[in-house]
Amino acid sequence: MALFSVMACDPFAGGAANTQGSGGGGGGGGGGLLGGLSGIACPELSGGGSALRGNFTAKAGLNAKIGAFVQASKDLLALSGRMDAEITGACKRMAADLGVPPAKLVPAQGVAASTAACNAVSAEIGAALKGGVTLKAEFTPPKCEVNASARASCEGHCKVEVTPAEIVAKCDPGKLSGQCKGTCSGKCEGTCKGTCQGECAVKDAQGKCAGQCNGTCQGSCSATCHASCKGEWQAPKCEGHVTPPKVDADCKASCDASAKITAQCTKPALNLTASANAEALAKVLATLRANLPVLISAQFKIGKEIAADLQTLVRVGGQLRGELNGAGSKAVACVTAAVSTVASASVSVNVSFKASASVSGKAGVGG
Known part of the structure; x- marks a missing residue:
């Protein structure tokens, strides 16, 4: 068996907690x-x-x-x-x-x-x-x-x-993506309702885009919006890198x-x-x-x-x-x-x- 000394240890030597001796203070x-x-x-x-x-x-x-x-x-x-x-x-x-x-x-x-x-x-x-x-x-x-x-x-x-607000604040705007509660001014992965600067799969009676936009959507987006949202981002993600705390x-x-x-x-x-x-x-x-x-x-x-x-x-x-x-x-x-x-x-x-x-x-x- 090993002989181990505990008597040499004073766990509070020089510390702030060492405020009383062995007989003091009603400790315990x-x-x-x-x-x-x-x-x-x-x-x-x-x-x-x-x-x-x-x-x-x-x-x-x-x-x-x-x-x-x-x-x-x-x-x-x-x-x-x-x-x-x-x-x-x-x-x-x-x-x-x-x-x-x-x-x-x-x-x-x-x-x-x-x-x-x-x-x-x-x-x-x-x-x-x-x-x-x-x-x-x-x-x-x-x-x-x-x-x-x-x-x-x-x-x-x-x-x-990292909070959503911090992601939006710290990410390069061109690399932001997520749901856009407002107007999407970027690539839309779902249905774009508004103006499509590119090729629109479906248009409504007024000639506005009402389907998939192969280009940049200016309007509402039913799925993930990339790059720009005029409104509130929901569940934003950064396609670049945001360093967490x-x-x-x-x-x-x-x-x-x-x-x-x-x-x-x-x-x-x-x-x-x-x-x-x-x-x-x-x-x-x-x-x-x-x-x-x-x-x-x-x-x-x-x-x-x-x-x-x-x-x-x-x-x-x-x-x-x-x-x-x-x-x-x-x-x-x-x-x-x-x-x-x-x-x-x-x-x-x-x-x-x-x-x-x-x-x-x-x-x-x-x-």
Whole structure:
């Protein structure tokens, strides 16, 4: 088995989310009251559907970016709650196995439940390791698998379609084609009713073209009109080339973060040994073997898999807040709520990480 160090990782070192220590701030619970208020300000943050389908602003490109960011924030909120519950649960089970009095698990004001429970277990294990006895944990690192289909769907959402108006504006007029709601002044592939500058297959009683025009039609066109439309183009196409908008880097970054945050990770197979007095440490070894994989998986997820993505979401949120001029109140409310969610959820996972590390460090994780 490989020995993998998670103790050296501080996923928030130097980052904006690193606003409290392991004992601070009532972290956990996926944002608590702030998460609830964010959901009220922006229902897409708390609803069961995908925020990618949200209608935040009439600006298509910005709407896509906001949707991807709100979804990533929503995924992070869910992860923070799950990590807190898993780590707190594992430490409470170990505390029960080791006979830690329940009163020691009650968090003080402003201290997270995970911090109180894990610190109590860490102290109990530390007391059991007398005379220089140490523990050593060897394991194969967890494997995390992202949902490739969900990531592709999100990135596809970032590829904003070229609108008909943009096609008309960007295409060389001589290469435009489509249905013409008005007067076609070009080649008509269907029935031309009007003047045909060329050969007309059928003419009406007044001598005007009422059939296929082999030339240029000046009038209505029942099918595709090419080159010129005096009126509104419907389903316009460019026979040349219109460059569609590129996939926005920040939108894609939110998709990548969401994919990593929601990735499913395996629990490691663990080999735990004591340098001496293994018999005296039987209870400690037994409960660690049962519960330490939960802590290792959580630390790996937070410290190795998503640490950079948390910082990315902080950056993307700040960038979006500077792009909201004229975007409307819904966009402002949802970006503001999502930015707050990222901040509170990041603090929560940081607290959970440090609480877990207080136990895994005593167990010899990190070598």
